[in-house]
Amino acid sequence: MFIIGRTLTLPSISQITTLTVISIKRSYLALYLAHAITLEQLINMKKNLICLCLLACSALAFTVKPIKKTAKQFSYIDTVNRTIPDPTGFNATVQGQPVSLYVLKNNNKASVAITNYGARLVSIIVPDKGGNPTDVILGYDNIQSYQKRGEPYFGAIVGRYGNRIAKGKFTLGDKSYQLESVNGQNTLHSGSTGFYSRVFAAKQINDQQLQLTYFAKDGEGGFPGNLNVTVLYTLTNDNALKIEYTATTDQTTVINLTNHAYFNLNGAGSKTITADLLKINADNYLPIDNTSIPTGKLESVAGTPFDFRNFKAVGADIGQTNEQLKLANGYDHNFILNKHTANQPVATVKASGSGITMDVYTDQPGLQFYSGNFLNAFRKDGKGGIGYGSRSALCLETQHYPDSPNQPTFPSTVLEPGKKYHSVTTYKFSNK
Numbered sequence: 001m002f003i004i005g006r007t008l009t010l011p012s013i014s015q016i017t018t019l020t021v022i023s024i025k026r027s028y029l030a031l032y033l034a035h036a037i038t039l040e041q042l043i044n045m046k047k048n049l050i051c052l053c054l055l056a057c058s059a060l061a062f063t064v065k066p067i068k069k070t071a072k073q074f075s076y077i078d079t080v081n082r083t084i085p086d087p088t089g090f091n092a093t094v095q096g097q098p099v100s101l102y103v104l105k106n107n108n109k110a111s112v113a114i115t116n117y118g119a120r121l122v123s124i125i126v127p128d129k130g131g132n133p134t135d136v137i138l139g140y141d142n143i144q145s146y147q148k149r150g151e152p153y154f155g156a157i158v159g160r161y162g163n164r165i166a167k168g169k170f171t172l173g174d175k176s177y178q179l180e181s182v183n184g185q186n187t188l189h190s191g192s193t194g195f196y197s198r199v200f201a202a203k204q205i206n207d208q209q210l211q212l213t214y215f216a217k218d219g220e221g222g223f224p225g226n227l228n229v230t231v232l233y234t235l236t237n238d239n240a241l242k243i244e245y246t247a248t249t250d251q252t253t254v255i256n257l258t259n260h261a262y263f264n265l266n267g268a269g270s271k272t273i274t275a276d277l278l279k280i281n282a283d284n285y286l287p288i289d290n291t292s293i294p295t296g297k298l299e300s301v302a303g304t305p306f307d308f309r310n311f312k313a314v315g316a317d318i319g320q321t322n323e324q325l326k327l328a329n330g331y332d333h334n335f336i337l338n339k340h341t342a343n344q345p346v347a348t349v350k351a352s353g354s355g356i357t358m359d360v361y362t363d364q365p366g367l368q369f370y371s372g373n374f375l376n377a378f379r380k381d382g383k384g385g386i387g388y389g390s391r392s393a394l395c396l397e398t399q400h401y402p403d404s405p406n407q408p409t410f411p412s413t414v415l416e417p418g419k420k421y422h423s424v425t426t427y428k429f430s431n432k
């Protein structure tokens with residue numbers, strides 16, 4: 001295994017340690033090391049310093065007592081984030097405006113931290129089955145990390161038009177608009193001036209409510225109309241986070257607001273969400289083209305990996321040979337929500353480790369389910385200095401269908417002057 005061509009390669013200390021740690025007996029290790037030396041190499045040993053080193057290691061294996069059990073047994077308890085980040089990391093001036101961290105608390109051991117930079121959820125801390133505080137969303141410890149390119153949407157409000165608009169173009173009446181294009185040939189989350197990157201004005205109403213407002217100027221990002229947006233976060237005493245959106249415009253425009261939280265119900269920092277059980281109340285979903293724009297067809301989930309009508313592990317079918325999964329490297333599709341009342345969850349996620357369950361309620365017609373396919377642990381500035389690897393979180397973004405301004409068969413996302421945009425989404429957490 002360590003012989004490459006005719007050169008003997010020394011096993012690294014970490015390889016040896018790993019062998020020791022996994023409790024391979026001393027004799028096996030010695031045998032293994034000895035086995036790695038061919039007779040020919042033994043003859044050349046005087047000249048071969050590397051072989052000498054290997055022999056020394058072999059001798060060491062006989063003299064040093066093996067470590068009986070050094071591998072720390074990590075469980076979700078050890079790795080997850082449990083506290084709100086230090087607020088001082090959020091005191092900053094961005095685009096000439098003050099930014100800070102606001103905290104909501106209820107009387108049932110839950111708290112939510114929000115920054116007005118992107119009207120963004122920084123932490124949602126809820127008790128797990130043992131009553132331990134558990135932060136169930138990914139994020140960073142300071143504003144500077146949120147400003148870096150990479151994953152700029154963690155916990156943010158995305159708009160004015162969340163998700164994709166094909167080629168960044170659409171027409172309203174007899175006027176055509178060309179948006180900034182940021183994601184290949186399409187506009188994603190309204191481009192670099194999308195709401196995730198804007199500073200909202202914050203007003204803490206009480207311990208359980210924060211109101212954030214933003215004025216998006218006519219022409220910002222290429223969109224028509226001065227838009228006044230309000231996002232009201234309410235943490236209720238039954239551990240639900242309600243997000244209420246309102247907006248008005250002075251010209252005909254398009255609007256699609258959502259929150260882009262990345263959830264890991266075993267706690268931010270816990271490795272993957274593929275074992276989480278997911279249920280989505282959707283008989284149909286929207287297949288995409290190779291630029292992630294819906295083809296315009298509705299497809300039944302029946303008999304496909306997209307069938308989450310009954311609880312199923314997120315990863316159960318993710319590895320199946322399926323053109324749609326291949327295009328997105330997993331799930332990154334809009335599900336067409338079945339008719340439901342305000343009291344019926346449109347989706348539910350259950351994490352076995354923490355015992356935390358999340359129910360999603362919304363009045364929106366669609367749900368973008370993204371299985372965190374492109375997260376990577378390269379950056380190590382996640383909360384507590386960790387990297388968030390692929391599929392270490394999932395997004396359930398309640399919204400209108402992507403590219404609606406160009407797809408006449410989809411529900412309309414047009415907002416007219418004099419009309420009020422109003423929408424409510426609630427994420428409710430329990431641990432029973």
Ligand code: GLA
Pocket residue numbers: 153163332368370374
């Ligand atoms: C954004 C989108 C997701 C997904 C990722 C891919 O976060 O909101 O739906 O497409 O980009 O990196």
